[in-house]
Amino acid sequence: MPPHPPAGTPAPQPPERAAVDALINRTHRLRGDVDAVRRDTVLVDEDDPRLRWQRALCDLAVHQLDDLGAHLGQLRQGLPSESAEQIATEAADLTGQAPSAGERPGSLIGRVGSAEWNLLTDEVSWSDDLLQIFGRTPEAGPLSLDDLPSVLLPEDQPLLTALVTDCLIDGKPIDGEFRIRHTDGRTRTLHMMGEPVLDADGCTASMWAVLRDVSALRRSQQAVHRTQDSLRRQQDIARAEHRMAVELQEAVLPPWRGSLSLPDQGPGSLDIAAHYLPSDSSGLIGGGWYDAMELPDGRTLLTVGDLTGHGIQATSTMAMILGALRGMAVAGIEPGALMGHLNRLLETSIQPALGSAVCCRFDPATRRLDWAQAGHPAPLLFRNGAGRPIPQPDGVLLGAASGVAYEQDEVHLLPGDVLVLHTDGLARGAGSTHHGLRPGTDTLLGLAPRFSDARSAQECVRTVVEEFGGAERLDDACVLIARIGA
CATH class of the missing domain: 3.60.40.10 (PPM-type phosphatase domain)
Structure with a gap:
């Protein structure tokens, strides 16, 4: 004798598979277009900061589209996945953090800023967006490479030091994430991509980088992971209860x-x-x-x-x-x-x-x-x-x-x-x-x-x-x- 559901209770409906497949196809096509632009920028003059900036933005866009494709794939398979806006909202509720300054409400794409550190003149150049990401005023100015680790969480400082050292000494590109303590007291997660700039003798003259505030994206991913972990726990509990119920029934x-x-x-x-x-x-x-x-x-x-x-x-x-x-x-x-x-x-x-x-x-x-x-x-x-x-x-x-x-x-x-x-x-x-x-x-x-x-x-x-x-x-x-x- 199963209990009767309340009258008028709507049955939960899964997302239409055709609609999800269409979104995945559109994402794949867009990813291919962005990747083509990125390949074209590799052939341009490396001394042009504007073109380096464009290539870095393409790299970031490709990363973002890969993330989006993975989430849509989870949605098609029936795993707990939500729209970007829903996940960002849930993550903000769970962590008590509002979107970072410069983040569009409901968007996982944060503000992007650029920086260049000249090793010969010690001159540092930050874009206005990057100053806002770090919560610094134009009067306070940018941070030098020596001062930059001071705003990171202590456990992330060795990572940044290793990334910068590998870039300046071994010429390795930078691609990593670290967390900073914003001037408003909140923790932000930044994704940094950069390369050394060589002089005519092949020595490192400066280092440029592009940084993006990915705090909302990481919070949304954590929300997805929490949802998945919760679902797995519920499934484990359900399987255990089912096994116990079967054993009890067989015993009685x-x-x-x-x-x-x-x-x-x-x-x-x-x-x-x-x-x-x-x-x-x-x-x-x-x-x-x-x-x-x-x-x-x-x-x-x-x-x-x-x-x-x-x-x-x-x-x-x-x-x-x-x-x-x-x-x-x-x-x-x-x-x-x-x-x-x-x-x-x-x-x-x-x-x-x-x-x-x-x-x-x-x-x-x-x-x-x-x-x-x-x-x-x-x-x-x-x-x-x-x-x-x-x-x-x-x-x-x-x-x-x-x-x-x-x-x-x-x-x-x-x-x-x-x-x-x-x-x-x-x-x-x-x-x-x-x-x-x-x-x-x-x-x-x-x-x-x-x-x-x-x-x-x-x-x-x-x-x-x-x-x-x-x-x-x-x-x-x-x-x-x-x-x-x-």
């Missing part, structure tokens, strides 16, 4: 497989078989059960039932209910009174739940079946190639009301009769409702000729599984079939 439900004969010998013995069908719409285990056991007085208990919910809570409550039911049946409590006790047990449980159940007690000597039900489908009786529901005694759902009484009825069975007990999830969504019957009951009753030809209860169960095993069920289901012997 009867261990017998195939047909069971109760009592072992004598007239009126029952040939019994049962089956559990998992839900097709959910990987979670529900609170359904079936059981059959011989009582101390020689009679036989037959029961099926179902509880709302899924997972550990449902299976643990089912274990409690089934254990109480078995104990009271062994103690000789009548089915109607037994249902009343189960109702009070659910009322006082620390894990509130609703449940439906049917409890039957069969006397092999008289072939009389005493039974009661709590908001559950009536057992179906098949005789002489035809089937019908047994008239129901009154009974409300377990846990739905306090102080209610459950009626008890009896029916006399004949040799060869087939009794089918099932939970509501078996037939949900199958067939239609006719003559006041529950949905799917007509389909079950239509199996009467096959039940009549079956040679065992297990063969009858296989027939039910063949008919309903492929149906789309919102809940798991149990079926128990008993054939009355001569």
